Amino acid sequence: MRIAAIGGGVIGGGWIARFLLSGHDVAVFDPHPEAQRIVGEVLANATRAWERLFQAPLPRPGRILWAGSVDEAVRDADYIQESVPERLELKHRIIAEIEAAAPGTALIGSSTSGFKPSELRQGARHPGRILVAHPFNPVYLLPVVEVVGGGAAAERACEILTGIGMKPVRIAREIDAHIGDRLLEAVWREALWLVHDGIATTEEIDDIIRFGFGLRWAQMGLFETYRIAGGEAGMRHFLGQFGPALKWPWTKLMDVPDLDEALIDRIAAQSDAQSGRHSIRALERIRDDNLVGIFQALKANDWGVGQTVRAQEDGFYAREPARAEGYPLRLHQARVSGGWVDYNGHMTEFRYLQVLGDATDAFLIHIGLDADYRAQGRSAYTVETHIRHLAEVKAGELLTVETRLLGHDAKRFRLHHAILRADGSEAATGEHMLLHVDTGAGRAMPMPPALLQALERVAAQDRAPHPDHAGAGIRPIRQREATA
Ligand SMILES: NC(=O)C1=CN([C@@H]2O[C@H](COP(=O)(O)OP(=O)(O)OC[C@H]3O[C@@H](n4cnc5c(N)ncnc54)[C@H](O)[C@@H]3O)[C@@H](O)[C@H]2O)C=CC1
Numbered sequence: 001m002r003i004a005a006i007g008g009g010v011i012g013g014g015w016i017a018r019f020l021l022s023g024h025d026v027a028v029f030d031p032h033p034e035a036q037r038i039v040g041e042v043l044a045n046a047t048r049a050w051e052r053l054f055q056a057p058l059p060r061p062g063r064i065l066w067a068g069s070v071d072e073a074v075r076d077a078d079y080i081q082e083s084v085p086e087r088l089e090l091k092h093r094i095i096a097e098i099e100a101a102a103p104g105t106a107l108i109g110s111s112t113s114g115f116k117p118s119e120l121r122q123g124a125r126h127p128g129r130i131l132v133a134h135p136f137n138p139v140y141l142l143p144v145v146e147v148v149g150g151g152a153a154a155e156r157a158c159e160i161l162t163g164i165g166m167k168p169v170r171i172a173r174e175i176d177a178h179i180g181d182r183l184l185e186a187v188w189r190e191a192l193w194l195v196h197d198g199i200a201t202t203e204e205i206d207d208i209i210r211f212g213f214g215l216r217w218a219q220m221g222l223f224e225t226y227r228i229a230g231g232e233a234g235m236r237h238f239l240g241q242f243g244p245a246l247k248w249p250w251t252k253l254m255d256v257p258d259l260d261e262a263l264i265d266r267i268a269a270q271s272d273a274q275s276g277r278h279s280i281r282a283l284e285r286i287r288d289d290n291l292v293g294i295f296q297a298l299k300a301n302d303w304g305v306g307q308t309v310r311a312q313e314d315g316f317y318a319r320e321p322a323r324a325e326g327y328p329l330r331l332h333q334a335r336v337s338g339g340w341v342d343y344n345g346h347m348t349e350f351r352y353l354q355v356l357g358d359a360t361d362a363f364l365i366h367i368g369l370d371a372d373y374r375a376q377g378r379s380a381y382t383v384e385t386h387i388r389h390l391a392e393v394k395a396g397e398l399l400t401v402e403t404r405l406l407g408h409d410a411k412r413f414r415l416h417h418a419i420l421r422a423d424g425s426e427a428a429t430g431e432h433m434l435l436h437v438d439t440g441a442g443r444a445m446p447m448p449p450a451l452l453q454a455l456e457r458v459a460a461q462d463r464a465p466h467p468d469h470a471g472a473g474i475r476p477i478r479q480r481e482a483t484a
Pocket residue numbers: 006007008009010011012029030031032035082083084085086087094111112113114134135136137
């Protein structure tokens with residue numbers, strides 16, 4: 001699928017990173033003289049975040065193609081994401097330029113925070129393909145995207161956005177600022193009043209959010225949280241108890257404080273005092289690391305955004321094999337990322353196991369033990385592993401894993417992986433015993449005929465003698481060696 005991004009600022013950069021990391025090439029147009037540096041920095045942070053977030057091997061990233069005009073960027077595009085500044089006349093001009101050059105079937109998603117599809121579509125040639133696809137910052141991590149504007153175009157857009165790990169929420173009726181920003185504006189307005197009235201500083205307000213209800217919102221929304229707050233009687237009791245307070249003067253409602261110089265100075269100075277010791281890129285990395293931790297906790301709990309991460313990983317595991325035919329099997333490749341390197345300047349030990357584990361997952365998919373199979377309550381568990389670390393591996397190297405099946409019976413199979421460097425030399429080997437299990441009962445069970453037949457087919461290819469080290473453990477240290 002061919003993707004174009006028009007605008008590569010905070011949000012455009014995030015979109016570009018998400019598409020690239022999902023394996024799509026992206027044609028980009030942004031006239032900013034430093035657009036390539038800015039997008040490059042966002043992409044570096046996004047890559048770092050994805051490497052920390054996902055256990056599964058990431059797709060091979062797409063290529064970024066810098067275009068000299070809107071026309072050049074969108075000429076061959078199937079999906080175009082517009083992320084230019086929030087000015088309606090500018091968005092109209094860009095949409096007209098896109099429509100003049102893009103294929104008639106291409107979808108146009110706008111990142112607009114507030115404009116309605118009917119406003120964006122004014123004067124358009126093919127209005128039905130113009131949609132709001134409003135994301136949240138950082139786009140490369142937060143999955144939700146508000147899709148406004150109906151019909152087949154919205155359905156196709158949702159498919160595309162789901163394919164890059166997003167959670168599209170379709171909004172049936174267009175309103176200014178959709179849903180998310182309507183909620184955020186209300187909180188933002190109150191916060192500005194609190195600073196304006198000298199009741200709280202920016203830091204105190206942020207502390208109340210991040211040590212308090214902000215933590216709840218990451219895993220349950222407003223309604224589920226308040227249902228619990230109603231105690232055993234749930235939402236009805238909550239509404240009964242706190243409903244009247246809605247009419248008390250707790251909030252400033254629609255009044256907006258005058259954002260005059262004095263208030264802007266006060267907020268900016270307080271914000272500098274609170275966070276000025278970090279650069280924006282450093283703050284982004286702190287934010288991303290925290291989000292990754294939250295996502296991983298929710299993945300372990302199989303809840304909320306954790307389910308999105310798991311679904312995305314299942315997609316990564318089901319990728320194309322490095323080489324489907326031939327033997328030993330070549331089912332997995334990995335690029336050594338900078339983050340895998342330790343204080344010795346080479347790939348750290350547990351990353352060898354990650355590469356081997358990913359190769360095992362690729363083998364499981366190869367024999368049909370994939371996500372659909374696991375959904376039936378059966379899987380394979382590794383019960384024993386022996387790794388030999390044979391060579392140092394540096395950041396950026398491409399590793400290829402060769403896999404052999406050294407034996408199997410009704411419930412078990414024994415794999416041998418060799419991790420090869422680009423010159424074909426062995427960087428490591430791994431030998432693993434796997435057990436076929438009933439995951440509900442938590443115990444071994446015989447494999448069904450289809451899985452056994454798949455193993456037989458692989459076994460028939462394994463004609464070479466087993467490697468000398470197969471079945472060996474760590475050698476004892478003899479006294480002569482120890483004192484030499
Ligand atoms: N910043 C945020 O938190 C969010 C912003 N949005 C929406 O995303 C859109 C973009 O906002 P940001 O990324 O924050 O703005 P930004 O100012 O960071 O980026 C806008 C980019 O558009 C480029 N640009 C300007 N004119 C252009 C043109 N004629 N052709 C191509 N590129 C052009 C600029 O050089 C800049 O790089 C807006 O509609 C905004 O409402 C949506 C969600 C969150």
